[in-house]
Each structure stands twice: as C-alpha cells, then as structure tokens.
Amino acid sequence: MTPGMPGMPGNQGSDGGTAWRRIADALAASIEQGEYEPGDTLPASVALAERYGVHRHTVRQAFRHLAERGLVTVSRGRGTQVTAPRFPYKLGRRVSMRTNFGAAGIAVSGAVLASEVAAGEAEHCALLGLPEGTPLWAIETLSRAGGTPVGTGIHYLSVERFPRFDEILTGAGSSITAAFKACGIADYVRRSTRLAARLASEREAALLKIEPGAAVLTSDAIDALPDLTPIHIVNSVFAGERMEMVVEPFGE
Numbered sequence: 001m002t003p004g005m006p007g008m009p010g011n012q013g014s015d016g017g018t019a020w021r022r023i024a025d026a027l028a029a030s031i032e033q034g035e036y037e038p039g040d041t042l043p044a045s046v047a048l049a050e051r052y053g054v055h056r057h058t059v060r061q062a063f064r065h066l067a068e069r070g071l072v073t074v075s076r077g078r079g080t081q082v083t084a085p086r087f088p089y090k091l092g093r094r095v096s097m098r099t100n101f102g103a104a105g106i107a108v109s110g111a112v113l114a115s116e117v118a119a120g121e122a123e124h125c126a127l128l129g130l131p132e133g134t135p136l137w138a139i140e141t142l143s144r145a146g147g148t149p150v151g152t153g154i155h156y157l158s159v160e161r162f163p164r165f166d167e168i169l170t171g172a173g174s175s176i177t178a179a180f181k182a183c184g185i186a187d188y189v190r191r192s193t194r195l196a197a198r199l200a201s202e203r204e205a206a207l208l209k210i211e212p213g214a215a216v217l218t219s220d221a222i223d224a225l226p227d228l229t230p231i232h233i234v235n236s237v238f239a240g241e242r243m244e245m246v247v248e249p250f251g252e
Contacts, residue, residue, distance in 0.1 A: 110174030
C-alpha cells in the first residue's frame, strides 16, 4: 500500500530536540491506525525532512526512536520498514509454542529441517542424566507463527528411549508435545530455561528471514517428566524483533 503522509504542519521550526519526537509520534500514530502495515517501507528521511522542514538527521533520530520502540526496523539498502507486532511467548511450568500462540488465535506451523544421530557430547549427556557418548538425536526444526518464521532450534533426545523420533516429529508437524504423546508421554514440564541475546549468524538470518547480524534471543531449555527426570534439550534461536518473552513462574 502507499499511504499518504502523516498529517502534520510542514515546518516544525528549528527546535530539532522536539521536532524528531513530533515526527516519531506522527509516524507511530500512522502505524497504529493502519496507514502503514507490517512490511511497508516508510518514506525516505530526505523526503520526510523536506515535508517537515527539518534536517534529515532529525528524521533519522525519529526513526531510531521508533526502532527502539519495536515499531520499525532500520536496515541499509532496505530503508525503514514497519515491523510486525511482537508475539508474546509465555515461559512457565509448561511451555508449548502451539498453546502459546493458539490462545492468541495465531496459527503455528513447523518443519523438521535436518536430523542425525551422534554420540552425545558430555554437556548434553550430563543434562539428560546419561553416560557420555550415549547416542542422541540432534534434530533441527523451524517454527512459524501466522506464516512468519519466529524460531529455529536443535532438539537433543536419547535414541534408545525415542527410536524413530525424527519420523515421529516430522509426522507431528514438528510439535514436540504431539510427538511425545505419540511416544506415550502424555505430560511433561519445563525444568529450566536459560535466555541470552546475541547477533544472528548468516544461516539463522536466512532461516528467520532477518538481516544478518540482527539481534536474536537464544533459549537453552530442558524438558522433563513430571517427576523432573530430564528427557529433552532444545537450543532455540528466536528473531528478537518478533518475540516477547513473558515469564510466568506459576503458569502452565
């Protein structure tokens, strides 16, 4: 779509310290009212500077402010684009992407990208309570919410305990909950989640359709049976601009 310019007097005076905020507020209002939709590119800083009678650096400061609020993404070569709303992702006693997004009416889909069996590294085996070198699945998946890639992850599980898990997970549309049920595990809990932030690798950026070097949120999680016996490790990478982690210690 090609929306009109936000309604605002053309010349805002020489007070750049308030001009950038007025421009940012006007653009934010246009975004919230749907004049600009997710993926739309805002007018260039030169065009907006001429429209509002300010220096282009003032407009760029307004863009930076909008980016800090998560409303736009500024990237070289692509301009300033409106970002999609962040998806709320609840972290509680039970964690399920499909349950999380399903409650908000957002369709979730997933795919198994690759799988292999290898001798488990010491760290992974220790977290699963297994001897070092125990054969483990390493299964890479990609998750989408509303058709938008939001996360990719690698899942580690015991091959002996979960034979053919790659086929089962593929048949379950990469749903861990559905795959566990197919393996006779009706319930499991999140034992721990460790969150951190870093920059995306080229492969992660390609999978998540974000800029290389964009901010991503990493999650190293362990799932367990209700008696807290660990059964599953998942190291996930989420597109930082698309996710909002909501910690609910007593949530399901």
